[in-house]
Amino acid sequence: MxxxxxxxxxxxxxxxxxxxxxxxxxxxxxxxxxxxxxxxxxxxxxxxxxxxxxxxxxxxxxxxxxxxxxxxxxxxxxxxxxxxxxxxxxxxxxxxxxxxxxxxxxxxxxxxxxxxxxxxxxxxxxxxxxxxxxxxxxxxxxxxxxxxxxxxxxxxxxxxxxxxxxxxxxxxxxxxxxxxxxxxxxxxxxxxxxxxxxxxxxxxxxxxxxxxxxxxxxxxxxxxxxxxxxxIQLKHLDEKNSRRREIVSIYRKNLVDNCILPENPDGKSVYHQIVLKHEKRDEIREELTNNDIGSAIYYEKPIHMQPIYLDYGLNLPNSEKFSKEIMSLPSYPSLTNEEIEIISEHVNKIIN
Ligand SMILES: Cc1ncc(COP(=O)(O)O)c(C=O)c1O
CATH class of the missing domain: 3.40.640.10 (Type I PLP-dependent aspartate aminotransferase-like (Major domain))
Structure with a gap:
């Protein structure tokens, strides 16, 4: 699939x-x-x-x-x-x-x-x-x-x-x-x-x-x-955001490591991206790609490392470390529970 x-x-x-x-x-x-x-x-x-x-x-x-x-x-x-x-x-x-x-x-x-x-x-x-x-x-x-x-x-x-x-x-x-x-x-x-x-x-x-x-x-x-x-999209926004929250709760329940980024305790996220952070990020992505499952990295390069900002000469260690360990899992509202299970199994295979 x-x-x-x-x-x-x-x-x-x-x-x-x-x-x-x-x-x-x-x-x-x-x-x-x-x-x-x-x-x-x-x-x-x-x-x-x-x-x-x-x-x-x-x-x-x-x-x-x-x-x-x-x-x-x-x-x-x-x-x-x-x-x-x-x-x-x-x-x-x-x-x-x-x-x-x-x-x-x-x-x-x-x-x-x-x-x-x-x-x-x-x-x-x-x-x-x-x-x-x-x-x-x-x-x-x-x-x-x-x-x-x-x-x-x-x-x-x-x-x-x-x-x-x-x-x-x-x-x-x-x-x-x-x-x-x-x-x-x-x-x-x-x-x-x-x-x-x-x-x-x-x-x-x-x-x-x-x-x-x-x-x-x-x-x-x-x-x-x-x-x-x-x-039309605004009319359906809340129901779609609720589904995104449902999706993240299933991932959280399934993944053996507590690796999904936490929500601000003072707020409520709408999970535009469901981001996990793990040292084995590249291996997880490879496993997903090999099984026809899409993923992405936001952002592979922090802004200060983009060519147009290199002349600023900045060294911002947290964002540099962060960008090497993060990846986004599918999070769109039409993702089925069955698909979330399959994705979770593949992620678990690597982080277990
Ligand atoms: C955090 C953030 N800021 C700004 C933008 C710019 O929005 P747009 O692509 O509609 O110009 C985007 C969207 O891509 C974004 O994700």
Whole structure:
């Protein structure tokens, strides 16, 4: 039996929504866009949600809306997708790449020695980061927080949804995420009216009114058809996240070694990735590959070891060690219990 690492789904409900949007709405700026934003804001418990065309755009525009520019420094962890750091450089600011804790791979702010102008913690793998420590650093330094919640739709930290606990939350709808828009897409969330207004302007070429532009901006809007799919996906997000939690509990029960990364005790992860950490990582992957079972490594190289960051000359030992021992198991909601059993047996064969 072949078990892929990821399965893309296209349902009748998504298809109906697409056709309805294309037949009845403007292709750009149709009513599905504002409805999706209202529903997403309600879901995260924020006053405003402003959609954009990717998670990277969400991060970049959020930084710009907070006035981050070429004189700024922004803290971000090195165990993340490259966009968490590149968004900073795209504003001409300087990333302060920060090491992680070996427990769950999240940012460890005790490593931060420099004064910065903003911080981007990442809720990596769908697990809320240790946000209280981030908040205390941000309060000490009097700087804003932008949550990179690109992998954490629906995750909870101390009874609040991620994306609602900082100045701006950023989400990605890339197809592998816990919810998608059937292509690239993103969302920003905030309780600050002024920030929401700036993000709306920057995503639309810096527009102030129909014919007036008072700042620099991009074309980074979410298309109507993507928003229509996003509304359907949001409706099913909680049930899909529950299935992911079920899946991880079966893996935890089955695996002989307690090797799956723990959940933040102050939160509720949505298990975008189910990550195990083991010295025999490469052998486990080989066993899975030999048996037609997909797996992946997020991330094989921490950001500071990517070619575009090598000139920073950083040595961040925890993330370097972590990246050599981690791997992701299949975690999508349509994975069957039988498939989880088969995967677990193969993993156990190596770690036993
Ligand atoms: C942690 C993190 N940040 C940022 C991004 C960027 O999102 P996108 O691919 O939608 O630009 C992603 C998604 O790939 C991500 O996983």
């Amino acid at each position: 072949k078990i892929p690492f990821f399965v893309q789904e296209f349902t009748q409900e998504m298809e109906d929504a697409v056709i309805h949007a294309l037949r009845n709405e403007s292709f750009v700026g149709g009513e599905s866009v504002s409805k999706f934003e209202d529903e997403f804001a309600r879901y995260t418990g924020t006053k405003y949600a402003v959609s954009v065309n990717s998670g990277n755009s969400a991060l970049q525009i959020s930084l710009m809306s907070l006035g981050i520019s070429d004189k700024s420094k922004v803290i971000t962890p090195t165990n993340s997708f490259i966009a968490s750091a590149n968004c900073i450089r795209m504003t001409n600011a300087q990333p302060i790449l920060t090491d992680i804790n070996l427990r769950d791979g999240g940012i460890d702010i005790s490593n931060v020695k420099e004064k910065a102008d903003a911080i981007i913690p990442v809720h990596i793998y769908g697990n809320p980061c240790n946000f209280d420590s981030v908040k205390s650093l941000a309060e000490d330094q009097k700087i804003p927080i932008i949550e990179d919640a690109c992998q954490a739709h629906g995750a909870i930290y101390k009874n609040k949804k991620v994306g609602s606990i900082s100045d701006v939350g950023c989400f990605s709808f890339y197809p592998t995420k816990n919810m998608t828009v059937g292509g690239d897409g993103g969302m920003t969330t905030t309780n600050n009216e002024e920030i929401a207004r700036k993000i709306k302007s920057i995503r639309d070429n810096g527009r102030k009114t129909k014919n007036e532009f008072d700042r620099l901006g991009f074309t980074m809007r979410l298309n109507t058809v993507n928003a229509a799919i996003g509304r």
